[in-house]
Amino acid sequence: MDKLAEKFVIDDQNAGLFRVNRRAFTDPECLAEERRRIFDKCWIYVGHESEVPHTGDFRSRNVARRPLILVRGDDGAVRVLLNTCTHRGAMVCRQKSGNANTFQCPYHAWTFNNRGSLVGVPGEDSYSEAFKREDLALAAPPKVDSYRGFIFACFDPAAQSLYDYLAGAREYLDLVADQSETGMKVVAGQQAYSARANWKLLMENSYDGYHGLPTHQRYFTFLADIGIELKGNNVAAPARQKAIDLGNGHAVLEYQSAWGRPIAHWVAPFGEHRKPHFERLRRRFDERFGPERASRICETSRNLGIFPNLVINDIMAITIRTFYPVAANYMEVNAWALAPIEESAEDSALRLDNFLTFLGPGGFATPDDVEMLESCQRGFANREVGWSDISRGMKREQPSITDELQMRAFWRRWNQLMTEPQLKRARKAA
């Protein structure tokens, strides 16, 4: 591992310089190490409890390269199960989603209930007394937990609790979850896409305020065309804005935005006829939270990055986005829309319409992001240029959302996990 002895990150706080070795984006050995040190150690997002609302509801998910089942058992509990028969390995759940009392392996017909217990073994009398059904339930990740409906799994039995892991990010998940009085739901329809680029480029991009104007010029032209006044609404450096390191590699941008927000921030393109309705929605937030928090929930946008691979962007709509490396230069991306359960059909339609103006693989912005990420990856072939610069705003007392503090928070945590001696970590856990 001589190559890995070379530094990944230069973090010179005196000089105000931060550089990332581009090998972190291109080297298959680095990816193998990320799988061991990051994806097998951190809490990884699996899904949202609203995706399995009823007893027996299930969804197949690929998480950290493992096929998993997210399922609500007949006891009402949501579980994450490893989708492999404990007999000889076949996947017991072969549908993408559905409702089931049991999962029967098609290979030898072993049957598991929707809590994962083994309840049927054909010809069980052929086994010895040492064979016990309770030893052969469907396995689960060592740790599974949820916060405000967001379900995570962790493959490291010694990991800290999800609550502690999320650290400062909890406050921002609250600002999303509090948008409903009855709970949030993932809307039907998954945007399943990809990028021919390293997975970390998408985390950087998802909360990069600096790229907004040049990369998304066409989106801001579109906003102007539909009558959203951009004057006095400086999209490059809005008045109320901050970038915050939330601990454990998580970070957020919080800012006032030009676009409307279906939660309760009306703009002219939503139509005059909707204005009184939005004013009612907005007053309800004042009643529930007081003017300050209500304003924060309704009028500010948030780009939240939860280490290592979950993005929740609460912008012109709310998107949940997660992504996995398939190779150092290729990732798979899944994205969903999140909305209040009680939202009316008309409000929901407006929300989805607003979502699609910017977001997703057919939106007026995301395709250009994918293009830029792929362009970076192709550019990295010039190995003579070994480092990327992520120093912006490093010497500023209060970095703005067009600085790169949030990326440095990610990279510092990444670098710590990738370089700390494994032995020390094992001892710490013991």
Place this chain on the structure above:
Amino acid sequence: MNGMDPPSRQEVEDLFFKEAALLDEWRLEEWLELLTDDATYEIPPTDVPEGDSRNTLFIIADNSARIRSRVKQLLGKSAWAENPHSRTRRMIANVRVLGTEGDAIFVTANFVVHRMRYESVDTYIGHYNYKLVRDAKLLKIRERRAILDNEALRPHGKISFIL
């Protein structure tokens, strides 16, 4: 379904083939002339191909104004995902006239669309469901839905041209 006399398959094929040529040649302003003033263009998500864009997160759900904005952006300079433009080549087949209802004519066709860019070839496979109307004598597209058979946009990454 019952209504006016349906067009012949050949007339519908002529429309599909003309549209494919205009799109492959990036003659997008001329393509707009094939649409009615209230046209829609939709691509449902790959996991809910029969969905309704009012309650399902689509990939594209453009109303007429959005379609026109999309064309303007694609013909401008800052739609980076299509600047430089992709090469595309469309194969349209299995054209069927399904029936009519009032002034609406329902037609379907299979498509294979190859997109070439940076020496990668990505293939979009699926079928179109169109609702057509007659404007004077010409057939025009009122609803245009492209339903993908691909289970995910992988490795395509995006639908940045008009599919």
